[in-house]
Ligand SMILES: CC(=O)N[C@H]1[C@@H](OP(=O)(O)OP(=O)(O)OC[C@H]2O[C@@H](n3ccc(=O)[nH]c3=O)[C@H](O)[C@@H]2O)O[C@H](CO)[C@@H](O)[C@@H]1O[C@H](C)C(=O)N[C@@H](C)C(=O)N[C@H](CCC(=O)O)C(=O)O
Ligand SMILES: Nc1ncnc2c1ncn2[C@@H]1O[C@H](COP(=O)(O)OP(=O)(O)OP(=O)(O)O)[C@@H](O)[C@H]1O
């Protein structure tokens with residue numbers, strides 16, 4: 001229970017109707033969860049406008065309504081707070097309601113198109129392995145110390161974030177690592193949080209269905225760094241052409257990492273093979289269980305962040321060599337006859353390009369690469385032909401299939417992917433809509449020594465079709481076929 005006056009301290013209110021103070025049991029932004037003594041925050045959304053539910057929440061017993069448009073009718077005893085941006089105010093109120101947990105933990109956020117889960121998860125494991133308690137918010141799962149909590153979003157809403165972070169503080173976590181998605185930035189899910197550090201991975205094509213233009217997508221990511229305070233650090237990818245732009249207006253202390261010999265944290269790949277790569281990190285050679293330039297960049301990001309958090313360079317270098325790949329990221333399964341399947345969450349053209357190039361770097365010429373890939377429905381359609389083009393250009397054979405079709409027809413998605421494949425290369429491409437059959441076929445046509453890349457769903461354990469999530473796990477299907485051999 002908190003006083004309304006305490007949770008709105010410092011918040012800019014454009015118009016206030018009724019000066020009553022009241023006890024607040026909970027803040028809600030979904031009318032279906034509204035109850036007595038709640039504050040309801042009405043927000044315009046992508047499907048409906050939360051303002052239309054104001055009469056219902058008052059009926060349910062809400063004592064205060066935060067809104068951008070004052071309703072025509074309301075009872076005299078209800079406090080109405082008109083604000084410019086309700087989602088921003090929700091973030092600020094959520095932080096105050098849960099006693100500003102982000103001020104009691106070293107919070108580090110990671111943003112970028114690809115590599116957020118990998119970077120945040122590796123930081124979490126690195127710090128835990130070094131004997132400290134940490135929390136994690138990621139696409140795959142959230143953690144409070146070692147306790148796992150299912151994740152519904154890459155970045156949860158402001159209330160869930162602050163509530164869970166308060167539990168992390170309560171459990172004795174000193175660090176919290178989190179992914180900051182571009183959707184979360186536009187929707188102010190991280191407003192009101194105090195970040196100790198901000199990390200950038202890269203920016204390439206994704207989510208243009210939501211952001212509309214690449215410029216708007218860049219601006220969303222950049223707003224994270226614009227919002228960092230003077231006492232925090234901002235670490236960027238010196239090898240990404242937009243890496244410096246991200247930091248151009250930040251007040252935070254600026255740092256960069258690079259594989260090209262520049263920046264504050266430098267790395268170089270000495271040798272790569274399927275099992276891992278040997279890296280030179282700031283003059284120290286280490287063996288890691290990761291492959292690919294992109295993973296070397298992820299490791300440098302992790303290394304830089306850990307150093308900026310105050311850990312000793314040498315300790316971090318040792319800890320880096322002990323890290324294991326993240327669930328569904330370049331996850332390797334071998335068959336008795338010598339086939340290798342790689343399950344990877346590559347669901348953007350750049351990720352697919354990277355993972356295919358990495359496999360081509362470490363495979364021998366006689367080993368074929370068979371790629372199985374689809375693209376998600378109700379997501380950026382512009383990435384579909386690009387993904388197919390990347391898959392085809394680096395693979396011996398490609399099977400185009402379904403990902404999470406959601407409300408769309410998977411055959412239509414596949415035909416849009418096919419538009420990215422030149423007529424000359426179509427001979428390499430097969431389309432099998434049923435993902436299970438596509439994976440089974442790829443695993444069966446592969447010969448001993450061949451590599452099967454299954455891209456797009458990584459750790460996911462479901463396939464979403466017309467609003468229903470059916471159990472589905474790429475890895476289970478591979479194991480099933482390999483066990484039949
Ligand atoms: C497109 C998008 O991001 N939508 C998010 C957004 O919902 P919305 O704007 O569609 O909400 P809406 O349904 O229009 O409703 C508007 C308002 O009315 C309220 N409402 C609605 C119905 C009702 O009966 N009563 C009521 O009060 C809603 O609670 C909301 O406050 O706000 C909701 C609450 O925070 C999110 O759950 C929802 O995520 C949806 C489910 C989603 O799929 N989001 C994905 C795209 C997403 O966020 N992905 C990123 C990762 C992207 C990446 O980098 O790969 C993520 O961070 O997870
Ligand atoms: N630094 C990177 N640069 C480019 N591609 C990467 C990088 N790190 C990982 N990838 C590729 O992108 C895929 C997704 O990686 P990861 O889950 O870490 O990204 P993410 O940013 O969390 O994605 P999401 O937006 O879905 O949360 C990986 O499976 C790999 O193929």
Ligand SMILES: N[C@H](CCC[C@H](N)C(=O)O)C(=O)O
Nearest residue numbers: 347375376379403404456457
């Ligand atoms: N966070 C990404 C994940 C995409 C994963 C892919 N399997 C899909 O369902 O499109 C998104 O929501 O766009």
Ligand SMILES: [Mg+2]
Nearest residue numbers: 116117139154
């Ligand atoms: Mg992620």
